[in-house]
Amino acid sequence: MSSIARPPDPCLVAIILIVRSRTGPRLVFHYPPNPLSENRLKSTTKGGRRISRTRARRGSKNTDSSSSDESGLSSDDEEEDREREKESHVGGSSVLSGRRASNFGLDEHLSVSVSTAAHEPHRPGSLGSGRGSSLRKRGGAGSDLEEDAGTASDRPEDGPGRSRPPWESLLGVPGSVWEKLLSPSRSWHKRRFEIGINDLALIGWPVFVREDGTWRKQRRKKKKKPRADWEGGELGHNEHGEDGHGDERFVTSPDLGASVASIAESLTSPTGSKRDSASGKSGKMGDGGPLDPEDKDHMTMFNVVFVVDPPLLEYSMRVKEIYENIIKKFAKALKWEQARNDYVWKESQHILQVRRRARENKTSTHNLYSELISQSSLARAMYTVYSSISASKIASISLSPDVSISLQIPPLTSTPYVSGPADKSYPGLWLTTSDSATPVDDPGADGNNTPHQVLAKHFALLLLDSEAAIIKDVEASGGALAPALAHYIRCSKPTKSFAQISASSGIPLSHIQMLSSHLVYWRRARAIPPIHQRDTYIVSPNCDLSKLEVATIAYQAAFPTLPSLPKMLSTLSGTPRPYSNFIPSKDHKEAYFNILAWLLRGGWVTQLRTFARIKVTPEIKMAVEMALRKEEVDRYLAKGSSNSIPVDEDDSDDEDDDANSSSSSSLASHDSGDETPMPGRLDPHTQLRMSHKFLDRSTSLRLSSFILSPHRASPLESRWLDEIVARFPDHPNTDQDELKNSPDNDLQTVHKKYWPVFLKYFNGYDAVEKIPVRENLKRKLVWQVLMRLGLVTGPLGSIELDAREQVLVSFRHW
């Protein structure tokens, strides 16, 4: 629900297509027709910022309307007129600029030109460091040309005598200026082309025709290995016609492409041959198109430029996001199609033709655009990209009947941070640390922190929509993956890990991981630790209570006979208890799991997990210290007595080295542990640091400490750990009957057996909830051992605790 699309702010303002041919660059198409004007307001939900920006724009329109009219002109005569007109302007503005040089006038001037906008001038250091309006006249007096870029370009439409139709200019600047600005030199071929105008960034990925007049490197076709060509193709996605994966959702990102292809192939054998013939066909067309010998004008470059207005402080992040995920992929797809059948050039000519006709017929902008979008697949594609991406949705576009791609900026799916009053927050976002790779994670599958990676096998799949709805979409798509996906979705349960599903359904684990990461990437599912009734769930500190009312109604529809959403949240609000405590009876189990899945999906609850560290008490340290000293003394004595025997000396020397290194490293670890802390953070307390420097060993021995990474313990820490284990009670207590059911009813064997297994989880970063799943142990057994070790999360039952065993300190969070 709420957390599905909590994506980054795309900041998309417009998309422009520029092509260059022998006759020069042409601005072929841009969408929306009037960027940053009123129509933008409707399409966006981000109230405050956009509104203020639009207001600023309106304000400047009012004050500068006369000059904005002029921006529409560009015939030579009129240009001269305008220049003369400008001369008069200069007088006024030069006064201003003179004043401004003496450091006064800037803000004053701004407040004039943007008078109606309640908008602080964009100056660094001021409180209003939000974004200013984009093409706003910066300081106004900088140029004598008072073109106001922000003014909506529909103005000239009002005047009857205009030679240029409204769509010929963009952001208040005539198309010819854009044409020149946005058709760069060849040095930008297939590189990021980024320019900025005030607060707007214009980013593209220009593609130039090759020297030989083709759009693609001619490859030697190896018929026997068609996929090599396909895989290595610059177009990374698997949907260029050959596969017939029509639907948007089942078109994967480039990174997934290969694996999808291979799995699709293994699942549906005919695909291979189909692709074979298809790629042959595409190759032929690629050869045919550009080499057309007719002497018509040829396109030499095209550049799809995305106009974005990122906030200043997020500039590079936003630009990178949209460039990597959208711009590059979209341009690559166009390049592929251009190489295949001259797509971009044909479409461009078509669009230009329609525009020419529209100009003759004085068609309105609105009609022109609806005509273009219905007639040209390229215009439609740009329209779709704009409207979907600016709404943070997945853009599914089809360039031709058999070529379609899906683009998205992958949304944020979870966060480990709960936001304070001073932080930017994304309420409703899933609050967890469970998606980050952690040291204990299997080396093969290192977490799922990026969707392209293989999901760890101990995660489960939580569908973000109803199973039926997703299966319907899958089947409607009819792609090669559809049957496999549908089958998997039917088998999948949020209570079962991938490994378990694989075992029960017979689908190979690697396929499951691939299919689920596919669903996760395309926002249909989320990978979570499997839901379990013994696990504890709390109301997420990050849940979005402003959605409570709406969600309550949706919840009511889903679970009409069960406790309401507020009731459920209120129940989960108290002291954390295992979820099973809230399930009234066995018959309700299924329903309550469904509720839990629903709550997790909406980010209403999150799992409270337990993390543990081993505490070393001074007692242990002292005992180890004593033992070390004794060894040292013994060695010294042994050395003294065996001086005459060379063979022994060698041995003892070796020993000595070992011992020395261990004891010296123990010293070092003392020092580093107790002395490094100060720099930076505690600078003022230099005095104290001084006194701390003289901290002797015995002092640190009197303080307890943690073993931070037990699986990489230093020699001294290992000694401590040994000492800890040695102190575990030898004789099983009276509570032996507690463990009667388990195979190991001898306490000592329990410890002996599981301590080394569990040890690596006690690093403070791996939830102990993972242990039963990963080590494939009985949950009850694991928790009994953990409780004995000092991990207490709930009622103890009758287990009697022994202080010697209480070596863990536990933290509970998400």
Place this chain on the structure above:
Amino acid sequence: MIKAIFYSKFDTQEGPKVVHQVPDGAIVPSPTAPAQSLYLTFSDVSFFVIPRQELCGNLLQVCTNGYRILGYPICMKSARYDRNEFIFNFCIVLAEEDDFSTYKSVVQKIADLMHGLEEQNGFLSRDFSRSGEGKVHSLCEMLMEDLNNYCECMVPIDELNTLNIKLFPIYPSPPQVKAWHVPLFTLRYQAFMDENWDLTMQRIVPHINGVNSVRIISILADTDFSLTCRAIRHLLYYGCLFLLDIFSFAAIYAPTAQISATIGCDEAMQLECARYVNLRFAPHLPIGPSSSFPAPLAPSGSSTNGSGTGPLSSSLTDHAPSITRDDSRFDAEEIWPLLGPAEDTDDPTDNNNNSTTPAPSSSSDTSTSNNQTNALHKPAIVDGVGLVELYASLKQGQSVKQWYAQHSRALANIDIRRFITFGVIKGFLYRVHKYACATGHTAPAPRTAGSPFMPTPTHTATSTATPVATGSSSRVTTGTTTPYTVSSVGDEGPLPGRESSWERPGSVFSGSRNGVGAGNFEEYEVEEVDDRVLERYLDGTHCFDQICTELELSERELTARLKRYPGEVLILHR
């Protein structure tokens, strides 16, 4: 870091042309510096350096070859120029990945200044000096050198004009300040405040102590509430403040995911914590510990501390907490708070071990007892691990009061409020806020009829609250253990007749809400909050802090009032 600065103009014969460049040969080949390799190809970017007239007067930037060029082309029209126009541009070249936001204003300012100079006396158009010589070139040179080395420059140009530039870092805009937020200084305001400050600021600053909520500050300082919020936002912007929540013993705190990575493994932070919370050092100036929020979440505080260019940075770095005065005689071990006398703790611990939830206390007690046994000659202390255990034992659904009861011995010499505050500031604790949600159903349990006797207007200045005696806040438990909290409440208590209607409205909000066990509650006349007023807060989006602050109730009163609300009210903890 500026990589290069160049001055370019449109030459009527040669077209776009680089006149001066620093360093020499960076943009176009130079006979005087043949060894210098070009940063970029000028012809690739000339379309943008000297653009069409329509784009002049805008801040332009372009990326090429790993560099980002910022420019502000100016087009001047006058009969005195060839072709009646003069187009020039002073460009700054930065590394593409560097943050360029601070340089935008620099480029703009240079352009404005040059525009003026050119207008006054043709400063640029009459500069016929060769490349690498002359006033304009040396100006570029000084500009680059000074900005790179000192982040500011003052270049005299002639007797009338001077180029003054300073680089200001840009911070994100601060969050909205709410009435129930509690600001806490990260530095000593005395160090940088002077009499030229804004009047509101001067008045509110002494009342910012990590205890008073914004509402109370505005009352105590007798300042307009919205102005108070703005002043506090201003301080927030520069990272001088943290925003905390209202501390009370009824509040619930729990660890966040950051606890393992911060105090859970950072012994320096444990020391810092001990120093901050140990009653032995109880200072009289509440100074927040330094921030170590995770980077994306702590925009202001840490960045201000880090950068040397912030206007306040000098004062930020050299603030000295008051404890330094007797540092010299500290043994390193004395930094750790002492355990309370053993007798105190026996009861709760024993109870716990017998009851069903002995959890956190038992573990910490073992540690403390170990301490005792090992260091018999030394007094028992709460060491770093002990502090961590105390933090880890805070949990959802358990109020500070309950937690205190379980750990009273370990907390005997710890300032509870500071202990909690430290965790919140460092980001490893969070406040579990309570929200009330009226379901619209009838309440399940029978209640007292409780019709509001005196419906009161809400937004008028009159207080609808019941002032609770400050004495109630010094409960048995807090009286001895948290003198700081109590004393500060006591200090702020007597308000010399500022609010006429009720005795001491100020104490209601933060201070006396400690007083969960207010015994003399009934002595005061109770005015009920109207149901309709209350209803607006019961949609689950208003936390108790907000409701209490805005309706001027204590949490206890609010809870009692909610019980009398007609209809079921659910409490959510989030």
